[in-house]
Amino acid sequence: MENKQIIGLLVHNHPGVLLRVTSLISRRGFNIDSLTVSPAGMDGYSRMTIRINGDDDKVEQFISQMLKIVDVKRAEVLPENGSVASELVLIKIGTDGHDNNEIIAVTAKYHASLVNIGEHSMTFRASGTPCEIDTFVAELDVYGIIEMARTGIAALENGDKSLSR
Amino acid sequence: MKLNGSEIIAECLLEQGVDTVFGYPGGAVLNIYDALYKYSDKITHILSSHEQGAAHAADGYARTTGKCGVVIATSGPGATNLVTGIATAYMDSVPIVAITGNVTNDLLARDSFQEVDICGISMPITKHNFIVKDVKDLANVIRKAFKIAMSGRKGPVLIDIPKDVTGAMCEYEPVSPAAIVNPTVSDKANFETAAEIIAESERPMIYMGGGVVSADAEKEILEFAEKADCPVATSVMGLGGFPASHRLFMGTIGMHGGYETGKATDNCDLIITIGARFSDRVAGDREKFGKNAKIIQLDIDKAEINKNVKIDAYILGDLKYTLKTLTDTIKKAEHEDWLAQVNEWGKNSSVSETPRSDEYAHPYHVIEAVRKLTKDSDIIVTDVGQHQMWVSQKYRFEQPRTWCTSGGLGTMGYGLGAAVGSAVANPEKTVVLFTGDGSFHMNLNELATVRSYNLNIKVIVLNNTVLGMVRQWQKLFYGRRFSQTDPRRKTDFAKLAEAFGIKGMRIHNDDDAESVLNEAFSTKEPIVIDCRISPDENVLPMIPPGKTVDDLITEME
Numbered sequence: 001m002e003n004k005q006i007i008g009l010l011v012h013n014h015p016g017v018l019l020r021v022t023s024l025i026s027r028r029g030f031n032i033d034s035l036t037v038s039p040a041g042m043d044g045y046s047r048m049t050i051r052i053n054g055d056d057d058k059v060e061q062f063i064s065q066m067l068k069i070v071d072v073k074r075a076e077v078l079p080e081n082g083s084v085a086s087e088l089v090l091i092k093i094g095t096d097g098h099d100n101n102e103i104i105a106v107t108a109k110y111h112a113s114l115v116n117i118g119e120h121s122m123t124f125r126a127s128g129t130p131c132e133i134d135t136f137v138a139e140l141d142v143y144g145i146i147e148m149a150r151t152g153i154a155a156l157e158n159g160d161k162s163l164s165r
Numbered sequence: 166m167k168l169n170g171s172e173i174i175a176e177c178l179l180e181q182g183v184d185t186v187f188g189y190p191g192g193a194v195l196n197i198y199d200a201l202y203k204y205s206d207k208i209t210h211i212l213s214s215h216e217q218g219a220a221h222a223a224d225g226y227a228r229t230t231g232k233c234g235v236v237i238a239t240s241g242p243g244a245t246n247l248v249t250g251i252a253t254a255y256m257d258s259v260p261i262v263a264i265t266g267n268v269t270n271d272l273l274a275r276d277s278f279q280e281v282d283i284c285g286i287s288m289p290i291t292k293h294n295f296i297v298k299d300v301k302d303l304a305n306v307i308r309k310a311f312k313i314a315m316s317g318r319k320g321p322v323l324i325d326i327p328k329d330v331t332g333a334m335c336e337y338e339p340v341s342p343a344a345i346v347n348p349t350v351s352d353k354a355n356f357e358t359a360a361e362i363i364a365e366s367e368r369p370m371i372y373m374g375g376g377v378v379s380a381d382a383e384k385e386i387l388e389f390a391e392k393a394d395c396p397v398a399t400s401v402m403g404l405g406g407f408p409a410s411h412r413l414f415m416g417t418i419g420m421h422g423g424y425e426t427g428k429a430t431d432n433c434d435l436i437i438t439i440g441a442r443f444s445d446r447v448a449g450d451r452e453k454f455g456k457n458a459k460i461i462q463l464d465i466d467k468a469e470i471n472k473n474v475k476i477d478a479y480i481l482g483d484l485k486y487t488l489k490t491l492t493d494t495i496k497k498a499e500h501e502d503w504l505a506q507v508n509e510w511g512k513n514s515s516v517s518e519t520p521r522s523d524e525y526a527h528p529y530h531v532i533e534a535v536r537k538l539t540k541d542s543d544i545i546v547t548d549v550g551q552h553q554m555w556v557s558q559k560y561r562f563e564q565p566r567t568w569c570t571s572g573g574l575g576t577m578g579y580g581l582g583a584a585v586g587s588a589v590a591n592p593e594k595t596v597v598l599f600t601g602d603g604s605f606h607m608n609l610n611e612l613a614t615v616r617s618y619n620l621n622i623k624v625i626v627l628n629n630t631v632l633g634m635v636r637q638w639q640k641l642f643y644g645r646r647f648s649q650t651d652p653r654r655k656t657d658f659a660k661l662a663e664a665f666g667i668k669g670m671r672i673h674n675d676d677d678a679e680s681v682l683n684e685a686f687s688t689k690e691p692i693v694i695d696c697r698i699s700p701d702e703n704v705l706p707m708i709p710p711g712k713t714v715d716d717l718i719t720e721m722e
Binding site: 023 | 292471
């Protein structure tokens with residue numbers, strides 16, 4: 001079944017590790033939907049969170065390939081129903097011809113903050129699950145998105161499990 | 166003790182038991198070559214004509230000994246010239262450590278003279294690579310590089326070292342390397358599942374590959390095959406891993422494999438895949454490969470499971486251990502009827518051979534004549550193309566590590582360098598290089614190396630004056646439009662050899678083949694034999710790309 005799956009990677013924080021991971025992903029023909037890198041909360045390690053498109057076989061192959069990279073210490077699927085996944089979006093909306101209060105009312109549904117106001121625009125910040133962000137963006141699209149930046153997905157598995165252990 | 170970076174490199178090579186390296190000097194490795202001068206009583210350096218030749222030599226050295234090959238090259242073009250050699254080793258899982266010099270740290274990233282980002286370039290063709298910017302890290306990086314190259318699924322590792330690091334002083338303490346142990350991932354249940362599937366099978370076959378040779382598991386596979394009573398097909402890379410004279414041996418599998426291996430693949434009910442990876446040259450049609458069979462796979466690399474072909478059960482770990490454990494887990498079986506059927510197919514695999522003529526020698530005749538003159542332990546090297554396939558079909562390999570060929574990458578020009586490395590590693594053996602005129606033209610400069618070190622290499626150029634394999638595909642699939650496959654070269658390989666100071670000989674036809682070969686093999690001197698074969702000779706049988714044995718071509722005009 002074709003679906004989107006999130007994979008967590010614990011990697012040695014060596015120079016070039018991002019290139020090693022991304023070049024292998026591209027070489028093996030996987031499509032990255034989202035990729036984030038951050039400190040892992042463990043000295044010398046970073047955490048990558050990658051969302052790819054693919055069935056279970058493809059994801060299994062993806063993980064096996066990732067684990068062949070010497071700098072990759074762990075690689076695991078973060079199951080959709082057993083993990084928390086979030087991302088943050090900054091989105092700039094054109095205000096000309098629109099009722100500002102209406103826009104603010106819409107964004108309030110998503111607990112978005114108004115972080116900047118320009119002459120012809122407003123910028124909001126929102127965070128949530130990737131799905132919530134998709135809906136938020138779609139709803140604001142009618143007002144005209146001037147520009148947008150999404151951080152990509154960060155995800156952790158529920159309960160006491162940890163990639164770092 | 167305090168040593169400079171280059172002396173640390175030499176000491177670390179000695180730690181790893183390295184006594185031979187291949188390479189070519191240059192500006193960025195002057196310090197390293199100065200240390201090699203100092204250590205010349207402990208480390209033999211073999212100088213090639215071109216860095217590519219040195220890389221293939223390190224590869225040939227590794228394939229024929231099981232040890233890690235080492236190649237050294239300078240920065241920039243020296244490093245890029247290694248690329249084809251490293252990629253060849255990577256595709257065939259051959260352990261080599263490549264050491265490249267680079268410009269000094271303060272000149273890095275400034276497009277300096279002979280600067281290139283070889284780590285970036287070699288990333289997709291190495292298991293791992295390093296750039297060592299601080300001499301304090303050097304010794305440990307070298308130790309890690311050898312460990313990575315030799316553990317798990319073996320392969321090349323590159324270490325890039327800026328020139329100032331090779332000159333900087335640092336404290337050095339020798340460390341003896343720990344034995345490499347590959348953990349077995351699979352547990353008892355995995356072995357039992359596999360054994361159950363094997364017990365249920367009435368028509369099993371083994372498809373083995375280069376992993377068996379790489380793991381030195383020739384004894385273990387023999388015991389397994391005998392106990393399971395399975396016919397054995399090998400990939401081109403697996404040749405030598407199972408004795409060709411054994412009653413269970415069928416031959417190679419795939420595009421130019423035998424009729425019986427193709428029929429067995431289609432009609433068996435179980436394929437036990439051992440150290441092989443279902444490449445497109447074996448499983449042309451991934452969906453139909455072994456369509457009536459379950460598939461079990463034994464490998465050391467998890468990423469090979471379900472990569473090309475869907476597997477029913479697998480066992481992960483070092484084949485030397487997993488094969489032995491599986492042999493202990495299975496029951497002794499007999500498959501008399503099935504083996505008789507396979508034998509029957511073997512008899513019927515009538516491939517039409519071109520008629521013998523006075524004008525040319527026949528490649529099969531030459532290969533079989535050479536086989537009569539070589540010991541089982543002698544080493545056969547090939548380049549890439551028709552001659553490579555003829556040798557893989559007809560030369561009867563009995564022992565592992567006697568066969569060097571570029572199986573995965575298909576590198577024309579691989580042969581002579583690899584023959585140099587094989588001959589350096591095995592001075593007591595005869596090394597035979599079968600090559601074609603196309604492949605040989607690519608890197609024949611290494612004849613100079615063969616002469617310098619007086620290596621016992623018999624080069625047999627199966628000279629059809631055309632780029633035969635590509636021409637064969639043009640015959641089959643491109644309406645005989647022979648685009649750029651008839652180079653109209655007039656090279657006289659016997660005279661060419663003389664120019665390098667090597668004796669040249671000629672085989673004109675089947676009649677003089679034996680006498681010329683007898684003479685050539687009666688000395689330890691290098692010899693080049695220009696052997697004329699017909700430009701219309703084909704490699705048959707052939708499963709067309711993407712097809713199965715049902716589409717087997719056994720005849721061509």
